[in-house]
Amino acid sequence: MKKVDATVQRETLYILSWVLVLSVLLQAVFLVLRQWDITVLLGNALSGAAAVLNFFFMGLTVQKALEKDEKDAKTAMKLSQTYRMLFLIVVAAVGATFLNLWAAVIPLFFPRIAISLRPLFDKKAE
Numbered sequence: 001m002k003k004v005d006a007t008v009q010r011e012t013l014y015i016l017s018w019v020l021v022l023s024v025l026l027q028a029v030f031l032v033l034r035q036w037d038i039t040v041l042l043g044n045a046l047s048g049a050a051a052v053l054n055f056f057f058m059g060l061t062v063q064k065a066l067e068k069d070e071k072d073a074k075t076a077m078k079l080s081q082t083y084r085m086l087f088l089i090v091v092a093a094v095g096a097t098f099l100n101l102w103a104a105v106i107p108l109f110f111p112r113i114a115i116s117l118r119p120l121f122d123k124k125a126e
Contacts, residue, residue: 018114043103
């Protein structure tokens with residue numbers, strides 16, 4: 001197996017850090033609303049981990065696709081997207097069934113929020 005590219009590692013750590021920050025904020029909101037229980041923590045942890053893994057697997061797929069020709073790369077990306085989406089649907093379903101619905105669904109959007117906030121903190125954009 002090839003080594004994980006430094007860019008994939010760096011970007012995954014960026015997403016992980018934002019998922020952790022936003023997860024703490026989500027926990028705080030549930031505490032303030034007096035709706036916190038262990039299912040909130042477990043749902044948040046499950047979906048947060050799934051969101052980071054989804055991003056990491058996407059990065060690995062892109063890394064591998066760069067080594068292939070265009071047709072094979074497109075096929076690999078589509079297949080990866082399908083499997084990753086199914087993975088997220090299963091995680092959301094398990095979280096919604098056995099844990100807190102909101103705590104299991106909201107963290108799945110944390111990577112998108114982190115990506116949207118990236119230009120505000122990117123030092124290269126100056």
